[in-house]
Amino acid sequence: MTPTLIVSGIFLVLGAGVLASLALADPRRALRVPVVTALAVFSGSLPLALPLQANGAYSLFGDQLLVDHLSMYHIVLVNLVFLLTAIYATGYFRQRVATGNLSASYIKRYCMLWQAFQAMLLLVLLANNIGLMWVALEATTLVSAFLIISETDSLSLEAMWKYLLICSVGIVFAFMGTILTIAAAKNLPGKGSLFLLNRLQMHADLIDPKLMLFAFIFIVVGFGTKAGLSPMHTWLPDAHSQAPTPVSAVFSGVMLNCALYCIMRYLPITEAALGRDQQAHGVLLLFGILSLLFAAIFIPIQNDIKRFLAYCSVEHMGIIAVGLGLGGIGTFAALLHAANHSLAKVLSFFSAGHISDHYGTRDMSRMANAGERVPLWGKAFFVSILVLIGVAPFAVFLSEFLIVKEAFFQGRFWIAGLFFFCVLAVFFGALKHVLSVSFGRDTSGGPAAPRARFIDTMIVLGCLALLLLLGLWIPSPFAAFLKNAAAAVEMGVRP
Amino acid sequence: MKFNVLAWVSLAIVVANLYMLATSRVSGMIRGVAAQGFLLSILPLLLPNPAEKFHMFLLVFLSMAIKGILIPKYLYRAIRDVRVVREVNPVVGYSFSVSYGILTSAFAFYVLRKIPFYSVAISPFHASTAIATAFIGLFLIVARRNVVSQIIGYLVFENSGFILGLSIAAFQPLFVEMGILLDMLVGVFIMVMAVHHIHSEHDTISSGSLERLTR
Numbered sequence: 001m002t003p004t005l006i007v008s009g010i011f012l013v014l015g016a017g018v019l020a021s022l023a024l025a026d027p028r029r030a031l032r033v034p035v036v037t038a039l040a041v042f043s044g045s046l047p048l049a050l051p052l053q054a055n056g057a058y059s060l061f062g063d064q065l066l067v068d069h070l071s072m073y074h075i076v077l078v079n080l081v082f083l084l085t086a087i088y089a090t091g092y093f094r095q096r097v098a099t100g101n102l103s104a105s106y107i108k109r110y111c112m113l114w115q116a117f118q119a120m121l122l123l124v125l126l127a128n129n130i131g132l133m134w135v136a137l138e139a140t141t142l143v144s145a146f147l148i149i150s151e152t153d154s155l156s157l158e159a160m161w162k163y164l165l166i167c168s169v170g171i172v173f174a175f176m177g178t179i180l181t182i183a184a185a186k187n188l189p190g191k192g193s194l195f196l197l198n199r200l201q202m203h204a205d206l207i208d209p210k211l212m213l214f215a216f217i218f219i220v221v222g223f224g225t226k227a228g229l230s231p232m233h234t235w236l237p238d239a240h241s242q243a244p245t246p247v248s249a250v251f252s253g254v255m256l257n258c259a260l261y262c263i264m265r266y267l268p269i270t271e272a273a274l275g276r277d278q279q280a281h282g283v284l285l286l287f288g289i290l291s292l293l294f295a296a297i298f299i300p301i302q303n304d305i306k307r308f309l310a311y312c313s314v315e316h317m318g319i320i321a322v323g324l325g326l327g328g329i330g331t332f333a334a335l336l337h338a339a340n341h342s343l344a345k346v347l348s349f350f351s352a353g354h355i356s357d358h359y360g361t362r363d364m365s366r367m368a369n370a371g372e373r374v375p376l377w378g379k380a381f382f383v384s385i386l387v388l389i390g391v392a393p394f395a396v397f398l399s400e401f402l403i404v405k406e407a408f409f410q411g412r413f414w415i416a417g418l419f420f421f422c423v424l425a426v427f428f429g430a431l432k433h434v435l436s437v438s439f440g441r442d443t444s445g446g447p448a449a450p451r452a453r454f455i456d457t458m459i460v461l462g463c464l465a466l467l468l469l470l471g472l473w474i475p476s477p478f479a480a481f482l483k484n485a486a487a488a489v490e491m492g493v494r495p
Numbered sequence: 496m497k498f499n500v501l502a503w504v505s506l507a508i509v510v511a512n513l514y515m516l517a518t519s520r521v522s523g524m525i526r527g528v529a530a531q532g533f534l535l536s537i538l539p540l541l542l543p544n545p546a547e548k549f550h551m552f553l554l555v556f557l558s559m560a561i562k563g564i565l566i567p568k569y570l571y572r573a574i575r576d577v578r579v580v581r582e583v584n585p586v587v588g589y590s591f592s593v594s595y596g597i598l599t600s601a602f603a604f605y606v607l608r609k610i611p612f613y614s615v616a617i618s619p620f621h622a623s624t625a626i627a628t629a630f631i632g633l634f635l636i637v638a639r640r641n642v643v644s645q646i647i648g649y650l651v652f653e654n655s656g657f658i659l660g661l662s663i664a665a666f667q668p669l670f671v672e673m674g675i676l677l678d679m680l681v682g683v684f685i686m687v688m689a690v691h692h693i694h695s696e697h698d699t700i701s702s703g704s705l706e707r708l709t710r
Binding site: 138139141142145146149153154157158160161162164165168169172175176179180 | 660685697
């Protein structure tokens with residue numbers, strides 16, 4: 001199987017999935033379609049990594065698409081999160097339809113848009129043409145907007161409107177950045193499209209540095225809007241809190257990462273054009289620290305459980321941006337952090353969804369003793385939040401530690417101090433919430449939730465085992481892969 | 496000769512901006528954005544050395560159809576369905592809006608020559624028109640409460656990206672411009688669907704009814 005065939009196969013499978021869910025009338029059966037396609041895409045995409053061992057990076061479809069360690073890493077992450085979430089969604093939506101919280105028509109819309117959403121995210125990750133990358137990222141906004149409104153109640157409409165408008169405006173900024181990049185690269189030698197990442201990287205020293213820095217700022221503001229970097233994050237808490245749980249999980253787990261991925265692609269080009277004077281890194285560092293500050297202020301005062309998780313996403317995007325902004329070991333730590341955050345965040349959204357359904361509210365002050373009352377999910381929520389705030393044996397602790405260490409190593413004590421302060425503020429803010437939800441004294445005396453499905457138990461245990469494993473021991477092939485991905489962020493794609 | 500035409504077209508685009516700032520009727524704003532769409536779509540014809548004749552004509556045709564006819568028609572239908580006539584109680588008043596428009600346009604045309612991308616733009620008019628239009632688009636999004644007016648603000652902002660793209664990436668094939676046109680069409684389509692939802696839920700399409708999610 002050649003990579004070209006595999007990639008065409010992936011998009012064909014997802015396209016067929018969209019059509020199949022359009023044709024199926026029964027919502028129970030339609031819900032199985034995304035599981036089947038996600039499984040096929042996940043297992044089918046793994047062989048794409050094989051040629052990487054030999055030649056580092058390879059392009060497909062006449063240089064329009066490209067696979068290297070960085071994109072492969074994100075592709076696996078996207079497919080894994082979509083697979084877990086599609087399985088979870090079967091139980092979650094069935095329960096909601098049964099209790100009358102969700103209309104059957106939403107199920108159909110979900111199944112269709114969901115697979116189109118995954119296809120567009122994969123296209124963002126595979127694109128070598130920066131124009132294509134931009135078009136695909138804009139398309140993710142368009143296909144996912146109607147996933148947010150499950151019932152046309154006013155709050156979810158408001159969230160969707162903000163998401164559509166703010167992300168669309170952001171994406172126009174990214175478009176201007178793309179155009180300015182092309183303008184900066186006007187003097188590249190030879191024929192061929194200026195839109196190709198590997199070509200831009202190869203001749204980066206001929207790119208107009210001043211203009212490229214200008215373009216990079218537009219890129220960070222534009223894609224950063226979609227990635228939830230502060231102060232452009234304002235759509236994020238609304239969309240994450242109002243969307244149905246599986247949608248929030250995917251938004252937070254991988255969509256934000258994909259937007260950051262686009263910035264990671266521009267970073268080495270800008271640095272090379274500027275003669276590696278670290279200015280582009282500085283831009284990322286600024287937005288990263290700002291995001292951390294916003295999160296540190298807003299997390300302790302949240303009451304809504306899903307808004308709390310949404311601000312956690314802002315924090316973690318900030319951590320990743322700071323890691324990337326520092327460079328060196330920081331880049332490695334940022335990439336490691338991305339995977340751990342995705343898994344833990346998906347798990348915490350799953351748990352929060354079940355817990356809030358059980359209590360009939362998202363208000364954390366009205367939840368208590370969830371560990372007992374919602375057997376599986378209450379405990380999963382507790383542990384996943386511990387992972388997210390960086391409790392010791394888990395890998396988030398390791399990546400945060402590496403970032404602080406790198407900041408000290410570079411003599412940037414202010415960055416290290418601010419980073420440490422914000423992470424600590426989030427730690428205590430989040431701990432307060434999670435302790436009251438999981439163990440607080442329960443005065444309402446409501447019934448306990450029924451036992452969770454076997455498959456849900458497996459998802460929780462599998463995720464936790466993976467998170468623990470990554471914290472205790474990073475297998476050497478994985479570490480080597482991650483190092484190569486980090487090198488792609490630092491040095492760019494090798495042509 | 497071409498230069499003169501370009502100057503007049505740029506001026507007309509800026510006048511369309513000011514008209515949209517000044518009018519309180521939503522249908523007037525739609526007329527303004529349609530006129531701007533038409534003007535934009537002839538811009539590729541005025542490029543000094545077009546990349547490829549075929550692509551250029553395709554782009555002119557497509558943008559005229561989408562920006563000049565399709566989207567405005569669709570918006571007209573939307574305001575007829577939800578029965579909106581004028582912007583009620585805008586965040587910023589009309590005379591102040593117009594003053595803002597004149598000031599930012601002047602800023603774009605006179606001060607912007609100092610910014611580095613002036614050197615790569617094809618003509619001073621292109622880049623300055625783009626920046627002036629961007630100022631107006633963003634302003635309309637925040638200064639109008641009616642969600643249809645906000646969509647128009649987004650369109651104006653997107654138009655500025657279109658002009659910028661034409662002015663400095665003209666030496667490239669225009670595929671990306673077509674991607675944008677498509678995205679824009681779908682984007683407006685989805686936004687108008689959202690408008691219908693908002694209308695059926697609230698019986699109004701003022702974004703003032705969308706201010707409950709804070710913090």
